[in-house]
Amino acid sequence: MQRNLLITGGAGFIGSHVVRRMVEKYPDYRIVNLDKLTYAGNLSNLQDIEEYPNYVFERADICDIETLRAIFRRYQIDGVIHLAAESHVDRSIADPFTFARTNVLGTLALLQAAKEYWNGDWNGKRFYHISTDEVYGALPLGGEFFTEQTKYDPHSPYSASKASSDHFVRAFHDTYGLPTIITNCSNNYGPYQFPEKLIPLFIDNIRNRKPLPVYGRGENIRDWLYVEDHARAIDLIFHKGKIAESYNIGGCNEWRNIDLVKLLISTTDRILGNPEGTSESLITYVADRAGHDLRYAIDARKLREELGWSPSVQFEEGLEKTVKWYLENGNWLDDITSGRYLNYYEERYKR
Ligand code: NAD
Numbered sequence: 282m283q284r285n286l287l288i289t290g291g292a293g294f295i296g297s298h299v300v301r302r303m304v305e306k307y308p309d310y311r312i313v314n315l316d317k318l319t320y321a322g323n324l325s326n327l328q329d330i331e332e333y334p335n336y337v338f339e340r341a342d343i344c345d346i347e348t349l350r351a352i353f354r355r356y357q358i359d360g361v362i363h364l365a366a367e368s369h370v371d372r373s374i375a376d377p378f379t380f381a382r383t384n385v386l387g388t389l390a391l392l393q394a395a396k397e398y399w400n401g402d403w404n405g406k407r408f409y410h411i412s413t414d415e416v417y418g419a420l421p422l423g424g425e426f427f428t429e430q431t432k433y434d435p436h437s438p439y440s441a442s443k444a445s446s447d448h449f450v451r452a453f454h455d456t457y458g459l460p461t462i463i464t465n466c467s468n469n470y471g472p473y474q475f476p477e478k479l480i481p482l483f484i485d486n487i488r489n490r491k492p493l494p495v496y497g498r499g500e501n502i503r504d505w506l507y508v509e510d511h512a513r514a515i516d517l518i519f520h521k522g523k524i525a526e527s528y529n530i531g532g533c534n535e536w537r538n539i540d541l542v543k544l545l546i547s548t549t550d551r552i553l554g555n556p557e558g559t560s561e562s563l564i565t566y567v568a569d570r571a572g573h574d575l576r577y578a579i580d581a582r583k584l585r586e587e588l589g590w591s592p593s594v595q596f597e598e599g600l601e602k603t604v605k606w607y608l609e610n611g612n613w614l615d616d617i618t619s620g621r622y623l624n625y626y627e628e629r630y631k632r
């Protein structure tokens with residue numbers, strides 16, 4: 282079947298994996314990647330597929346509803362996978378307004394543009410919103426998990442903005458009948474993640490012999506999922522998920538930050554050929570993040586039982602692949618640190 286699929290945030294970390302998967306797997310689809318190219322957008326992430334005939338890039342801000350309307354018309358969009366967002370908790374603490382603007386108002390503009398263009402003809406249409414488990418707040422230590430029924434209780438400006446966007450998506454289904462789906466996923470890791478997030482930042486710092494800033498005592502717990510497992514879940518849910526439902530996606534893979542950091546250090550040292558423990562001295566305990574959520578852990582039973590998805594990449598294997606990728610692609614990291622990556626769009630697309 283032919284489809285015209287709008288993917289927002291495709292130049293970012295998870296978005297680039299989703300775009301690549303869709304472009305390669307569905308040659309009959311036209312994949313329109315809409316991205317503002319903020320500091321987090323890096324079109325070189327998609328260099329290998331940018332010449333594919335079923336791929337189009339549009340530089341646009343999701344808050345600009347006039348441009349969204351034009352793009353829906355120009356490409357006759359019949360499906361949306363919405364990933365564009367401000368995504369880093371520390372930045373949201375420093376600058377909450379940018380998060381409210383993009384994550385809340387941008388999502389609202391996209392919902393409105395889809396609703397207007399589809400104009401009540403919902404047949405075959407889909408608006409799929411990608412969200413986070415952070416909307417559920419924090420879990421105590423122990424055996425409790427986030428389910429789809431867990432009450433929203435966001436604590437950071439990032440998670441508050443994502444929670445608000447989720448509510449708008451549900452409101453557009455309940456009020457106007459827009460065919461929406463939401464998924465709430467745990468922490469992702471893998472290639473092409475911006476080196477402000479824990480795993481790529483620490484790999485970059487190890488290779489440059491820089492301190493590894495562990496917040497607080499390193500006792501916070503996250504549930505880690507390999508990014509390609511997330512992209513596979515998104516593909517499945519976009520095609521088979523039930524309208525108006527939400528699904529949790531998680532790795533069933535909880536790690537205390539300090540234990541993860543030690544595994545990351547030993548993996549990186551081994552691959553670099555350093556003696557065991559070489560980089561442990563780089564660990565530096567720093568002031569804790571304000572409002573730092575203690576623990577996230579997903580119960581992904583619904584997705585497994587209803588759609589047959591489960592994570593396929595075991596953590597040690599995924600981490601090994603990830604470390605190797607960053608070490609082999611040191612120029613990708615260096616281009617970000619030096620700011621060179623910001624020229625990619627002008628150099629490749631504006632010739
Ligand atoms: P990212 O920061 O790597 O990428 C975000 C992308 O959105 C960038 O390409 C950026 O240029 C674009 N963007 C930002 N503001 C925009 C705007 N106003 N208009 C158009 N484009 C804009 O983020 P990510 O880690 O890939 O996360 C993608 C989505 O998945 C987000 O919605 C995030 O909340 C969600 N999510 C992320 C994780 C994770 O672990 N990274 C986990 C669960 C859910």
Ligand code: TYD
Pocket residue numbers: 370371468477478479480482494495496501502503538570
């Ligand atoms: P991060 O990758 O920012 O993802 P999130 O805040 O969305 O979970 O952080 C993962 C965990 O690592 C989180 O508990 C905060 C911690 N952390 C550090 O200890 N040091 C750091 O430099 C960073 C970026 C994160």
